[in-house]
Amino acid sequence: MAEDKKLFKGFSRRDLLKSLGGIPILGAVWFAGVNHDKKSKLERDFLLEKLNIKATPPPESGPMSGEPLRIGVIGFGIRGEQLMRSLGLATNEWLEEMAENERKNPNDMRLADFKAQESLNVKLSGICDIFDVRAENALRSFNTNDNTCKRYDTYLDMIHSGEIDAVIIATPDHWHAPMAQAAIEAGIHVYLEKPMTHTIAETYTLREACRKNPKAVFAVGHQHRQTQSFLTAMDALEKNTLGHVSLIMTTTNRNDDNGAWQYDIHPEASPETIDWNAFLGTAPQVPFNVEHFFRWRKWWAYGSGLSGDLLTHDYDRINCILKMGIPKYVTASGGIYTHRDGRNVPDVMHVNMEFPEFSTGGTQRESKENGMTLVYSATLGNQFERGTVLMGHDASMKLGNTLSIYADPRSTKYRDLIEEGRIDPNVPIFQYDPSAVSGVDAVTSATAKYFADKGLLWTYRDGKRVDSTFLHIREWLSCIRNGGEPSCGIQEGFEEAIAAHMAGLSYKIGRKIAWDEASESIIALPGEDLDAILLNNEV
Amino acid sequence: MNDKLNFNQIQLVSLVLLRILIGWHFLYEGVIxxxxxxxxxxxxxxSATYMEGFFGWLASDSMIAVTDTLNIAALIFVGVSLLLGFKSSWGSLIGIGLLLFYYLAHPPFPGYPLGPSEGSYWIINKNLIEAAALFVIFLFPTSSFVGIDRLFVKKEITPSTT
Structure with missing residues (x-):
């Protein structure tokens, strides 16, 4: 005490003020900071509670235990190799190339991501590719001392070998259904790349085969179904966050040779190294042609252009969220405007799908709103990112790897909140970014929006990427091992294929194509053979 | 150094005001x-555009919690220290360090991408100017005149004045 007295001896009130005057300022600033956070948190919680959207992670598929599944791959091209990597199997060449990339650029995480991938407990037992170079390439890497991997001359040999439990099919479109059907009928599980079929007739026969052989697990390769933002979008739509959705815009925007299916032609390709007749199958018999072999997506004979290759992705993305099924009417137009190189599939295409009886639910007078159009707009000559937007009376949803919902200024549902200034139509009322720390946020400031959009978004893509194809294949393997239905099975594939074929038909015929739900058929005029039109190379 | 400086009234008021303004800014950022x-x-x-490797490491999964905690602790320490006039030379040095980090992550160098900002900058931006102001505060300390440090100075001075 004596010390204390001594300490303050000679201290005037003025001294004290000069010593401790900062304290009230500190208190005021601290209080203001706490108060600001509390207020913005209240606003955020208020919005989140009001919207009640759950960023639910997809249900985890079951364990990968038991005997290793014996997988056969049909088609070891670009997509076949990618699918093998999702299975955990990479060629020696790819591993060397990625190791070299990692040495040059430590931020290149492709090899590290691949190595960190969970083991799916499978072995590659069979390979079927009609181009010797690719088949031998696969054998060199996968037929090792630890694993026997055989090359089969034909897919039928492999399917009936008794040494394969499941096949992954990544061939040109015109082989999808015949191969899948043969496998399913032999009781072999199938993972089939999109589009599910190349003709209308095949779509029905494949569905029939799946119905008759329910033990064989069939999945279509629409890996988007595993994307978390899509599951969050489903919840948002169930909660009627958008009101009645009248228009959906989906787009393809590409501007490079690879995006226009100008794939590399292998220097060793020749009639000696390629089984040309096996490639052609039921396609028109033409002489050996390397361009047809490597760039088959450019011709209706083997592929289906934008409608089969890319529209199917966008259609299935929306069908996964809305389950709106097959459109009642489809009109399409377009042309070959950016790549006049002898191809006969369009490179610019617009497809309008009409769902006159479909509604996501409304917030206005009953019966005022019903019906929806899905627009698919594609160009292979410009890559301005137009994204995917679902446009409802109350809000719009921008859908990608992230998800943003903006209230509509003329919304019925949010009218009061907009008037009170609690919702700004220019700032998302809900944003979901799977890479963000908390995962979900009702964004209340433009700055937060910037970080969600820019910083975290692309880092998520380039950094900690979740490989959705891996998840999709894992789901298929889990259904084989533990039971259950793949998220994109035969029914979803049927809807995808019919919708794509309707678009292809409308493009070719130049008329609105209609679907008759009662008879489950595309309406044809008397004497019209729709499949012949779809496959016609002259149009 | 502290005791040697003598300011006239206006100089002292200006320097204290500058110290309080910067302290205010740091503290509010930290508390938020x-x-x-x-x-x-x-x-x-x-999203750093310069020294990406270093900033990427600070943001890595194993580091980000430490980075965030240290950043908040440093912001609050600098704020409190400058506002109260307590260990202000430490506060100003740490503050300069923080500001240089912010500056280097997104420097307005010619040819470097500028994020969204409320003004236009070429080489010099407000982070750098605030760091320079803190350097002035470091060189011309005022906490022994206005601030908690005055208590300790007085304690030493008191015996000699009685």
């Missing part, structure tokens, strides 16, 4: 982040 559980520097660090 402290009470916002979802705040993280990750976005700022990962």
């Amino acid at each position: 982040k402290l009470y916002n559980p979802s705040w993280t520097a990750k976005g700022y660090l990962l």
Whole structure:
């Protein structure tokens, strides 16, 4: 005490003020900071509670235990190799190339991501590719001392070998259904790349085969179904966050040779190294042609252009969220405007799908709103990112790897909140970014929006990427091992294929194509053979 | 150094005012982040346009919690120290360090991408100017005249004046 007295001896009130005057300022600033956070948190919680959207992670598929599944791959091209990597199997060449990339650029995480991938407990037992170079390439890497991997001359040999439990099919479109059907009928599980079929007739026969052989697990390769933002979008739509959705815009925007299916032609390709007749199958018999072999997506004979290759992705993305099924009417137009190189599939295409009886639910007078159009707009000559937007009376949803919902200024549902200034139509009322720390946020400031959009978004893509194809294949393997239905099975594939074929038909015929739900058929005029039109190379 | 400087009234008031303004700014930034559980520097660090390797490391999964905590602690320490006039030379040095980090992650160098900002900058921006102001505060300390440090100075002076 004596010390204390001594300490303050000679201290005037003025001294004290000069010593401790900062304290009230500190208190005021601290209080203001706490108060600001509390207020913005209240606003955020208020919005989140009001919207009640759950960023639910997809249900985890079951364990990968038991005997290793014996997988056969049909088609070891670009997509076949990618699918093998999702299975955990990479060629020696790819591993060397990625190791070299990692040495040059430590931020290149492709090899590290691949190595960190969970083991799916499978072995590659069979390979079927009609181009010797690719088949031998696969054998060199996968037929090792630890694993026997055989090359089969034909897919039928492999399917009936008794040494394969499941096949992954990544061939040109015109082989999808015949191969899948043969496998399913032999009781072999199938993972089939999109589009599910190349003709209308095949779509029905494949569905029939799946119905008759329910033990064989069939999945279509629409890996988007595993994307978390899509599951969050489903919840948002169930909660009627958008009101009645009248228009959906989906787009393809590409501007490079690879995006226009100008794939590399292998220097060793020749009639000696390629089984040309096996490639052609039921396609028109033409002489050996390397361009047809490597760039088959450019011709209706083997592929289906934008409608089969890319529209199917966008259609299935929306069908996964809305389950709106097959459109009642489809009109399409377009042309070959950016790549006049002898191809006969369009490179610019617009497809309008009409769902006159479909509604996501409304917030206005009953019966005022019903019906929806899905627009698919594609160009292979410009890559301005137009994204995917679902446009409802109350809000719009921008859908990608992230998800943003903006209230509509003329919304019925949010009218009061907009008037009170609690919702700004220019700032998302809900944003979901799977890479963000908390995962979900009702964004209340433009700055937060910037970080969600820019910083975290692309880092998520380039950094900690979740490989959705891996998840999709894992789901298929889990259904084989533990039971259950793949998220994109035969029914979803049927809807995808019919919708794509309707678009292809409308493009070719130049008329609105209609679907008759009662008879489950595309309406044809008397004497019209729709499949012949779809496959016609002259149009 | 502290005791040797003698300021006239206007100089002293100006320097104290500058110290309080900067302290105010730091403290508010720190408190806002402290009470916002979802705040993280990750976005700022990962979008760095310079020394990306270093800032990427600070933002890495194993580091980001430490980075965030240290950032908040440093902001609040600098704020409190400058506002109260307590260990202000430490406060100003740490503050300069923080500001240089912010500056280097997104420097307005010619040819470097500028993020969204409320003004236009070429080489010099407000982070750098604030760091320079803190250097002035470091060189011309005022906390022994106005601030808690005055208590300790007085304690030493008191015996000799009685």
